[in-house]
Amino acid sequence: MKLKGRVWVFGDEINTDLIFPHSAFRVSPEEQVKLVFSDNRPGWSSLVKPGDILIAGKNFGTGSSRPGAVLLRRLGLACMVADSINGLFYRNAISYGFPALQCPGVSKMFEEGDIAEINMLEGTVTNLRTGETRTGNKLSKLMVDILLAGGIEELLIQEGYMD
Amino acid sequence: MGMTMSEKILARHAGVPAVSAGDILTCRVDVAVCHDMFFTVAGQIDFERINRIADPDRCVVLLDHAVPAPTAKDALGAVKARAFVKKHGIKNFYDVGEHAVIHQLLVEEGFAAPGRLIAAGDSHTCAAGAMNAAARGFGPAEMVYIWCKGETWYQVSPTILYNLHGSFPSRAVTGKDLFLYIAGVYGDATNMNVEFGGEGVGNMTIPQRQSVATMCAEINAEFAIFPCDSVLREFLEERGDQEVDAVDPDPDAVYYAIRDIDLSSLTPYVALPHYIPNNCCPVADVAGTEVHQVLVGSCSNGRLEDIALVASIVKGKRVARGVRFIVTPASQKIYLEALKAGYLETLVEAGAVVTNATCGACYGGHMGLLGPGERCLSTTTRNFKARMGDAESEVMLCSPATAAASALTGRITDPREFLEG
Numbered sequence: 001m002k003l004k005g006r007v008w009v010f011g012d013e014i015n016t017d018l019i020f021p022h023s024a025f026r027v028s029p030e031e032q033v034k035l036v037f038s039d040n041r042p043g044w045s046s047l048v049k050p051g052d053i054l055i056a057g058k059n060f061g062t063g064s065s066r067p068g069a070v071l072l073r074r075l076g077l078a079c080m081v082a083d084s085i086n087g088l089f090y091r092n093a094i095s096y097g098f099p100a101l102q103c104p105g106v107s108k109m110f111e112e113g114d115i116a117e118i119n120m121l122e123g124t125v126t127n128l129r130t131g132e133t134r135t136g137n138k139l140s141k142l143m144v145d146i147l148l149a150g151g152i153e154e155l156l157i158q159e160g161y162m163d
Numbered sequence: 164m165g166m167t168m169s170e171k172i173l174a175r176h177a178g179v180p181a182v183s184a185g186d187i188l189t190c191r192v193d194v195a196v197c198h199d200m201f202f203t204v205a206g207q208i209d210f211e212r213i214n215r216i217a218d219p220d221r222c223v224v225l226l227d228h229a230v231p232a233p234t235a236k237d238a239l240g241a242v243k244a245r246a247f248v249k250k251h252g253i254k255n256f257y258d259v260g261e262h263a264v265i266h267q268l269l270v271e272e273g274f275a276a277p278g279r280l281i282a283a284g285d286s287h288t289c290a291a292g293a294m295n296a297a298a299r300g301f302g303p304a305e306m307v308y309i310w311c312k313g314e315t316w317y318q319v320s321p322t323i324l325y326n327l328h329g330s331f332p333s334r335a336v337t338g339k340d341l342f343l344y345i346a347g348v349y350g351d352a353t354n355m356n357v358e359f360g361g362e363g364v365g366n367m368t369i370p371q372r373q374s375v376a377t378m379c380a381e382i383n384a385e386f387a388i389f390p391c392d393s394v395l396r397e398f399l400e401e402r403g404d405q406e407v408d409a410v411d412p413d414p415d416a417v418y419y420a421i422r423d424i425d426l427s428s429l430t431p432y433v434a435l436p437h438y439i440p441n442n443c444c445p446v447a448d449v450a451g452t453e454v455h456q457v458l459v460g461s462c463s464n465g466r467l468e469d470i471a472l473v474a475s476i477v478k479g480k481r482v483a484r485g486v487r488f489i490v491t492p493a494s495q496k497i498y499l500e501a502l503k504a505g506y507l508e509t510l511v512e513a514g515a516v517v518t519n520a521t522c523g524a525c526y527g528g529h530m531g532l533l534g535p536g537e538r539c540l541s542t543t544t545r546n547f548k549a550r551m552g553d554a555e556s557e558v559m560l561c562s563p564a565t566a567a568a569s570a571l572t573g574r575i576t577d578p579r580e581f582l583e584g
Contacts (some may be wrong), residue, residue: 005412007406008505011439013437013440015438015545016286017527017545017547017548017549017551018547018548021549022526022527022535022549022550023237023527024204025200026204026205026234026236026237027202027205028205028206029205029206032205032206036375039548039549039554040549040554041546058351058353059351059353059383059438061349061384062438062528063286063545063547064285064286065284065285065301065302066200066204066207066285066301066302067207067301067304069302070206070207070287074206082424084351084353084354085353086353086383087299087320087353087354087383087507088286088299088300088301088302091301091302091305092298092304094240095302095304095305095308096302096304110508122228123177130561137308140318141189142187142316145487151302151304151305152208152304152305152307152308153209154214155209156307156308156311157212159313160212160214161214161311162209162214162307162311163214
């Protein structure tokens with residue numbers, strides 16, 4: 001699971017309500033993705049290109065159980081890496097087939113627009129402009145299996161729990 | 164090697180004699196709960212395609228976030244919820260009229276109980292830790308997984324132990340102040356459990372423990388667990404629990420950190436806007452800050468003793484002009500008790516608006532949203548930018564006593580002026 005893409009840099013304490021605002025609760029999935037970060041970075045969602053990578057500081061995804069990760073995935077982001085990630089957001093990311101990696105110090109490695117190369121299985125993050133590499137928390141086999149299946153819903157369909 | 168309370172509950176539910184931090188386990192889940200937002204918000208998971216559920220009697224469905232429905236989309240979500248529980252034979256369904264904010268409902272109805280492993284589609288689920296349970300939030304996809312399979316995976320996290328000593332110095336300092344102090348001084352507990360111990364726990368009421376356990380979601384805690392002491396046992400006896408399957412930490416349990424707090428040294432505390440960890444201070448430091456709305460309610464602080472304390476502060480006085488003072492009880496039961504005790508009458512006479520029991524404005528849903536340039540001082544759980552309305556509004560968090568005192572003056576006010584003078 002090697003990913004390479006253009007980097008967007010966000011700071012500390014990026015919470016679920018910024019990722020998946022309440023204004024997105026009662027609209028269609030197509031409209032929901034346009035509202036990602038509409039309160040802290042209006043217009044950003046239209047700039048994202050498929051394969052882009054999100055880099056952030058500490059406590060990314062703090063807050064609600066609403067699955068912000070699914071909106072980041074549908075927006076086309078390939079994955080995200082942060083200094084630290086809220087446990088509930090992290091579980092949501094894996095469950096919705098969106099690769100997420102905790103890598104302390106990663107937020108200091110990048111400027112916006114740099115190209116990152118990430119090996120999710122090894123937990124390594126490289127800035128191709130500076131050559132700097134850091135290693136974060138490796139994904140467990142269980143989480144890799146869920147990601148490779150495409151998320152929990154796909155697993156449940158495969159196993160016959162959902163039609 | 165000894166185990167923490169979190170480790171003991173996980174080991175018990177994994178069917179293994181011992182676990183330690185870092186282990187990944189598959190655990191049987193005792194209770195799995197979803198509220199109306201699971202059914203209302205589009206694009207989360209196609210729950211109508213579920214064809215079998217492991218054990219309907221271990222499932223709970225309730226309506227709390229948007230009740231009675233403020234929009235047609237919310238009403239549609241409730242229609243889907245009612246159809247879902249009928250299709251799958253889920254008897255534990257709580258509709259409008261028998262509703263409560265999820266974390267209060269789990270306590271009132273007995274689902275949150277010592278030693279249990281509880282899963283719910285809500286981030287503040289760690290609230291049930293006040294009942295000596297290991298409880299955490301999950302997203303909609305994982306809730307479906309748990310409903311279908313009756314189990315899920317857990318990674319055992321390291322645990323921080325807060326040893327509490329003494330008792331709160333006065334009625335003006337309560338559980339919320341303790342939590343905001345912890346969050347302000349020690350910051351987040353990301354990927355960690357938080358547990359409480361020490362003789363000071365015995366000096367905290369059950370609602371105070373619920374407030375602290377709820378708020379531990381805001382420091383990113385996995386579980387937040389209180390011990391099962393005589394105060395909790397008395398509560399469980401009154402609730403009618405037949406069996407108590409409590410967990411105690413082993414004396415040689417291994418902790419990431421042990422921190423001591425003297426409850427008698429605490430003062431009223433607030434969280435400043437937009438985030439909580441390392442962003443809190445004594446009320447005295449921001450006293451005089453203008454507020455436009457004051458809100459008392461939520462899974463953190465909408466309980467009877469919170470409403471009683473607020474009523475005692477505002478009794479015979481008037482809310483400041485230009486301040487909207489909203490009180491939202493956490494359950495229909497609490498609403499009725501506050502009504503019978505005369506608290507609601509006192510509040511309305513003082514100029515407060517008492518709403519139906521709901522999550523309401525806490526998550527920006529309904530009844531008390533903010534416009535640009537407005538500041539709300541709130542006993543609710545979160546102060547995120549734009550959470551309670553406009554992106555140019557601010558939310559600061561506090562205890563019910565600080566909220567009540569500030570509603571009377573229109574400025575952030577130390578409640579000790581009203582309760583100790």
